[in-house]
Amino acid sequence: MWIAIAIVAVIALAVIGLLVTARSRATTGRLSRETRARDEAAGASTIASAAAPAGEETVAEASDEGRARADEARRAIESGGSAVPEPRAAATPVVYEPVDLEEIGVTRRQFFNRAILAGSGLGLGAFGVAVLAFLWPGASAGFGGKIAVGSVADANTAIGNKMPFYNATAKTYIVAYPKADLPKAKKVTAYTPPIIAGMEAGFVALYQKCVHLGCRVPWCQSSQWFECPCHGSKYNKVGEKVGGPAPRGLDRFVLEVSGGNIVVNADFAAPVTGPPIGTDTTGQSPEGAPCV
Numbered sequence: 666m667w668i669a670i671a672i673v674a675v676i677a678l679a680v681i682g683l684l685v686t687a688r689s690r691a692t693t694g695r696l697s698r699e700t701r702a703r704d705e706a707a708g709a710s711t712i713a714s715a716a717a718p719a720g721e722e723t724v725a726e727a728s729d730e731g732r733a734r735a736d737e738a739r740r741a742i743e744s745g746g747s748a749v750p751e752p753r754a755a756a757t758p759v760v761y762e763p764v765d766l767e768e769i770g771v772t773r774r775q776f777f778n779r780a781i782l783a784g785s786g787l788g789l790g791a792f793g794v795a796v797l798a799f800l801w802p803g804a805s806a807g808f809g810g811k812i813a814v815g816s817v818a819d820a821n822t823a824i825g826n827k828m829p830f831y832n833a834t835a836k837t838y839i840v841a842y843p844k845a846d847l848p849k850a851k852k853v854t855a856y857t858p859p860i861i862a863g864m865e866a867g868f869v870a871l872y873q874k875c876v877h878l879g880c881r882v883p884w885c886q887s888s889q890w891f892e893c894p895c896h897g898s899k900y901n902k903v904g905e906k907v908g909g910p911a912p913r914g915l916d917r918f919v920l921e922v923s924g925g926n927i928v929v930n931a932d933f934a935a936p937v938t939g940p941p942i943g944t945d946t947t948g949q950s951p952e953g954a955p956c957v
Contacts, residue, residue, distance in 0.1 A: 812832070813927070814834070815839075841868060842869045869904065870927075872936045876911050882915065903947055905940055914940040916937060
């Protein structure tokens with residue numbers, strides 16, 4: 666209901682506006698009644714004075730003036746002059762001088778074109794710098810270098826609470842390796858001598874990346890296993906595969922204990938390949954409910 670009323674009101678206002686506009690246009694250029702009357706009176710007096718017969722004095726004055734002009738023209742001709750006015754000499758053509766661009770300066774169009782080009786260049790330059798900064802590798806201490814992940818005491822404290830010792834910079838879990846299982850580990854060809862040396866020092870450095878599709882593998886406190894939430898791959902506490910689609914155990918880094926600190930050679934581009942499927946040197950079963 667209200668919509669219909671509003672539409673009718675709008676149409677009515679539009680019609681009124683059109684009528685007012687048409688009326689103002691119709692009266693535009695018209696003279697007022699007073700102006701027309703004044704013009705008519707002036708025209709009538711002019712016509713009357715023109716139609717009135719001229720007196721004898723007026724005709725005599727006109728004749729005398731005409732004879733004077735004729736005598737003046739005749740005297741000019743006899744003296745060798747001319748009664749016809751001489752034509753004016755042709756004007757000298759104007760020489761075109763090219764416009765000095767330095768005097769004009771920068772036009773409006775040039776200013777806007779240059780401003781647009783400068784803005785686009787700055788934007789592309791900043792984007793390029795950001796891309797290079799993103800792709801540029803970090804310092805050697807954070808990529809492919811040796812990283813002191815923490816002290817042996819800190820690692821033992823975390824392991825005593827039944828948790829791995831994690832270092833975000835090295836992207837590494839430090840876990841304990843049982844000395845009783847060293848003979849079994851030495852029989853696995855995937856455990857290279859540098860890895861065995863770390864086991865003999867009591868620790869294993871596990872890369873956090875799942876070997877299936879690269880997800881970060883968290884620690885499951887209840888099962889005491891590493892369980893990947895992406896596709897369900899599972900690894901025991903020393904990173905050996907015990908379930909899921911992973912093709913092998915977790916990759917690892919070489920570590921060494923120096924001066925009471927654990928130093929990891931975190932070469933993210935080429936970690937040591939994890940043990941093959943079927944490797945189980947610790948025989949650890951899940952100690953609780955799984956997280957995945």
